[in-house]
Amino acid sequence: MKKFEERTLTSQPIFKGKIISLQVDEVELPDGNTSKREIIKHPGAVAVIAVTDEGKIIMVEQYRKAMERSLVEIPAGKLEPGEDPAASAARELEEETGYGCAEMEHLTSFYTSPGFADEIVHMYVAHGLQKIEQPAETDDDEFVELMELTLEEAIQYESEGRIKDAKTAYAVQYLQLQKAIGK
Incomplete structure (x- = not known):
């Protein structure tokens, strides 16, 4: 595992629009605990x-x-x-x-x-x-x-x-x- 890397456990799509999409990922933190991340995907x-x-x-x-x-x-x-x-x-x-x-x-x-x-x-x-x-x-x-x-x-x-x-x-x-x- 890379320093500070958060490994994705699950990814749930929430919204897909014309320009952006939104997903909620459950991640494993470097200390072994889990957390959720709300992520906007954009084409650049x-x-x-x-x-x-x-x-x-x-x-x-x-x-x-x-x-x-x-x-x-x-x-x-x-x-x-x-x-x-x-x-x-x-x-x-x-x-x-x-x-x-x-x-x-x-x-x-x-x-x-x-x-x-x-x-x-x-x-x-x-x-x-x-x-x-x-x-x-x-x-x-x-x-x-x-x-x-x-x-x-x-x-x-x-x-x-x-x-x-x-x-x-x-x-x-x-x-x-x-x-x-x-x-």
């Missing part, structure tokens, strides 16, 4: 840091029902089954913003809430942005407004609470670091 997601030649960060504003408010975010979306994350990132960038890019560079991947969910976000940096004449359309249930912010505006949006999600906060910090080291 991508997020894109895209900056124009003029230094504007490409973002979108959209309503987030779970928060009951609109948030300003970098382009992002769910991976489709079997989809390559880089291809997914390019697709989401085009659908949500109307931009394409010459190159999609993988920056990092991170778990959003590993205490109860297996969602992983693959973060990319888009290089060589260009506006697409006839971009792919957004999903039928997705309504977004394109925004192009300077780094200073993005920092201000964070202080105002308009940027409040982890992937976008990460992107803003990444861009601040790049600026600080002269890139």
Whole structure:
């Protein structure tokens, strides 16, 4: 047994939706006792840091029902089954913003809430942005407004609470670091 490993004894599916599923696992703890774990399964997601030649960060504003408010975010979306994350990132960038890019560079991947969910976000940096004449359309249930912010505006949006999600906060910090080291 690996250090701190929790061996699954039983797994009970509770809910299977369009995006997530929920299960309750009974696990054996490292000390031999048992406990229950509520786990959300997610197919994974991508997020894109895209900056124009003029230094504007490409973002979108959209309503987030779970928060009951609109948030300003970098382009992002769910991976489709079997989809390559880089291809997914390019697709989401085009659908949500109307931009394409010459190159999609993988920056990092991170778990959003590993205490109860297996969602992983693959973060990319888009290089060589260009506006697409006839971009792919957004999903039928997705309504977004394109925004192009300077780094200073993005920092201000964070202080105002308009940027409040982890992937976008990460992107803003990444861009601040790049600026600080002269890139």
